[in-house]
Amino acid sequence: MSELIRMEGIDKAFPGVQALSQCRFELKTGEVHALVGENGAGKSTMMKILTGVYTKDAGSIFLKGKEIEVKNPRAAQELGINIIHQELNLCQHLTVAQNIFIGRESRVGKLFLNDKANEAKAKEILDMMNIDINPRARVSSLTVARQQMVEIAKALSFNADVLIMDEPTAALTDSEIVELFRIINDLRAKGVGIVYISHRMDELKKISDRITVMRDGTYVDTVNTKDVEIKQIISMMVGRQIYVEGHAKNTDKSQPLVLEVKNLNSGRQIKNVSFDLHKGEILGFAGLMGAGRTEVARAIFGADKYDSGDIFINGKQVHIKSPQDAVAHGIGYLSEDRKRYGVALGLDVATNTVMASMSNFSNKIGWIDDEAIQKQTDKMVAAMSTKTPNNKQRVKNLSGGNQQKVIIGKWLTRDCDILIFDEPTRGIDVGAKGEIYKLLNELADAGKSIIMISSELPEILRMSHRICVMCEGRLTGVLSAQEATQESIMHFATMRETMEQADAEHNNQGETK
């Protein structure tokens, strides 16, 4: 085993954020090296620098001992560094062979494609991987797992020495994972260095040789997998004290229940989720990406259809079929993707503020009372100290934090009693975060009930009166503010179905908590 990649002293700053500072990473030939950390720890940024998507601000990268500059993704490929993204980048309408060699097709003369040669070469690579995929099959006809294998084949066709896999098992079934691990083991035996990014702790144990932990854009440690317990890795991932200014207060259980969700199901994304929400409570929803938290929120809000489940508001069962119904029942939803689902960027602050409650600002024939709208907007802008030159300002010219305030204003204007915040501080700078937190606490004190989905554990711990933790569509645990710690949340967040059974046998401590 010789050194393949060494990254040292890597710095990278984005406007307003120091994404990486003095980070390092090392990869040997024939090694599977796992890279772990919370969302936003800097894993992806690190790998994007290695593959030429971003340029580093400082530091150096060595390939087989020689310093290299990776200017763009193409250059990375030529150096034998390849990445397989979580979202697959294949042309669904083309065949396997066409996808593998896109941009590098064998030709007859300059103009004509030599499909036979392409297919033969594709077959060769697929055979080498020991997988049975017809090179002429359309990619859209393959399962996600097989598509991923096509991506791996594509990477290998570049004679990859380094293969980076970002959450490769996120969409795979257990048997598919076994197949993937077989291929990874084969590649390792052939001397390929593999960087394996995953949130799934049990997998790391199975497949990786070493683990590097990152946190908040810094390097924590690199350990040999066989020497550590999963628990230790988790505490390395979350072990920081910033933001955590004591715990939020516990739920006041004497307050009435405003929302009860029972046995909510929707395909593979939501599995039998039940929970309740008290008046004036902030209920945190924690979990890793893809755990199904947003899906639950959208289902309750009527934005997506769900298969089964009952929803009660103030004790009465309701049937929510569209966002319109949800709003009528006093539920407001603040999407994680503000620009796509939250605001109309091209319209002004006033219009966005009254968007959900236009009927309160117009008469029976639909005539708008502009004066009332301006008054209400002024009120909301003042209440949240939104920074905007005036109400006529287009929302796209506001900062993320102020856009969020406009959306909160929209739902307050609608007088919603239940507010679902999906990643309320995503893309918002640190100063504005504090303001949003203050606002959430004020809303809860004023008797609004809040569901707050967040991928940032410190945020969850700081704000939530109670915490629901999800993993792969299931609600794996509910913690009170007092008992919640980053470790306990991570425990439930990584509690996969198969693991949970094993876990239950060995220590039932988690369940009783």
Next chain:
Amino acid sequence: MKAKRLIAVVITLAMAIALFAGCGGNETTTTTKAAETTTTAADGETTTEADETTTDAGEEIYIPVVSKGFQHKFWQAVKQGAEKAADEFNVTITFDGPPSEKDVDVQVQMLDTAMNNNPAALCLAALDTQAVLPALEKAQELGIPVIGFDSGVDSDIIVGTAATDNKAAAAEAGHQLAKLIGEEGKVFVLVHDQTSLTGIHRRDGFLEAMKDYPKIEVLETQYGDGDHAKSTDLAKAVLSANPDIKGIFGANEGSIAGCINAVTEMDLVGKVQLVGFDSGKILLDAIKDGTVAGAVSQDPYAIGYEAVKAAVMAINGEEVPEMIDTGFRWYTADDLDDPELQVILYE
């Protein structure tokens, strides 16, 4: 001179639009632009007026010619005839026509504009008599004589009309077709449309002529918009459904072109007799190689020429006959070299 004026106008417009679309709300830049534009406008003015003084000795007599179409070779031949007459009688004409014969509203607007340009007389091939009536009434009010051309306008305001007798011409084509097929068998007529007067007249002229032949069976009339591709498809469909068809009459240039395509593609040359209307390169070539037996031709050049000539007569207070028959002629491959025909036919 026209080109110069055109350039002047286009540049001025471009500047104006540049100003209109504005450049990012910078006040200083915009002001400068405005100044530039004004200058250009002044330039344009000077050039234009200079041009006019050189050409216009004495009072200009202006006769707008508003036709039914513009792009079609037929109308281009009309235009040439009109321009010839304009040269001969020393008058200025403009030749305008809507992009398609369906655009009645465009023609009405062209008429309105022409009327505002102080014309001495007006030549008009009306797409729809009712639609142009307000404009005609206005012309009458202003004492502007109106000459019709190509097809008749049903109004006393029209001083005279220079046109082909389409019914008679189509009847001639019908009789010729009957002769070619031995006065028996199946035939049909492919017409450009069922709304225009020429379409109706040519269809009816042909169908009436066919009444003289009891042994000829006339199939359903087809309408192909004068569009080559559409007419081809229609003709092929009818030929496939009735393999025993003996003859087809294509009632305008596009229609007969479709028939020619159909017969050639289905390898029926010689088995199905074709008779056409008008001229044009496709038809002339087909007549030369025998695919089409013969055709009736209007005389578009004469139509244009006679219309402008009649307009000049009307301006000078001379008597204009109500119908100016511009003639038609049946021609076959034998006649193609006839110098008299060369003037009538257009490629």
Next chain:
Amino acid sequence: MSAKSIAKGGRINADTMQKFLAFSSLVLLYIIFSVVTPNFFSLNNTIDIMRASAVQGVLALGGTFVIITGGIDLSLGTVMTFSSVIMGILVADMGVPVWLGLIACIVTGALCGLTNGFFIAKMKIPPFIATLGMMMITRGLSLATTGANNKYFTDYPGFRLIANGSVTDSVVKAINPSWSIPIPNAVLILFGMAILGHIILTKTVFGRYTFAMGSNEEATRLSGVNTAAWKMGVYTLCGAFTGVAGILMASRLNSAQVAQGAGMELDAFAAVVIGGTSMSGGEGTILGTIIGALLMNVLLNGLRISMIPQEWQWVATGAIVIFAVYMDIVRRRKRG
């Protein structure tokens, strides 16, 4: 932050100035033609320009709503024809009173629009396809219902006056027979519809949602707005405007011309886009559309009256449409 805010405020003023510029360029174009071309500047010609803008303008007004939602309606031209054909059948053939025929014309347009809206909003068919289908359907129906015969309103002498008469002239003549303000009714109707459109677009919930859907349809839906229903409403309104255009067209030609109309939607879009409405939705004004329609017709009339050969008229118009829209894009890019 405050300095930044002031800069942003300045941009809004630039927007206002933009509208002023659009109008002033129309005036400028008018002045240029008046100077360059001898017979351009006259009351009659000016009125004819406005009259020529009427049908295109009313179509463009309806189209403005649809385009602001980010959609398109390719059936404008043929639905207009179909509406007037239905009116022609009812009035000319069946002897239905004219006023009822007028209502039927508008209702027919609205129903076609509603159908468009239904397929687009409920069946999720892309607007381009749904309205393309409607264009073909109404084109066929116009011919099929009439046997391809034009319908004439010659038995109703008053019908022609709907567009061609002049209420203003009659009114002032009644006061003093020597006075005259011969603005054709078609132009008055155009301006009336424009004011109506402006009010709907800026003062009502309907208009506000039109913008909202064009700006971010999903965010609007997630705000609890029944976007499907409002969208159907927008297409229906557009259809109703199209019906009004059908009345103007029929009255102008004193007939329902069964074969015309296809292609007129493109002229209407040109007016909308020149007027600064974004084809991608979320932005647009009625005033802009009216200016766009007038600009197109000033241009066309001016070129014609300058005796520019027809082929060059087309070249110039096409070039200017592209140029105007390009400049608009440049302006937007600068504004950011």
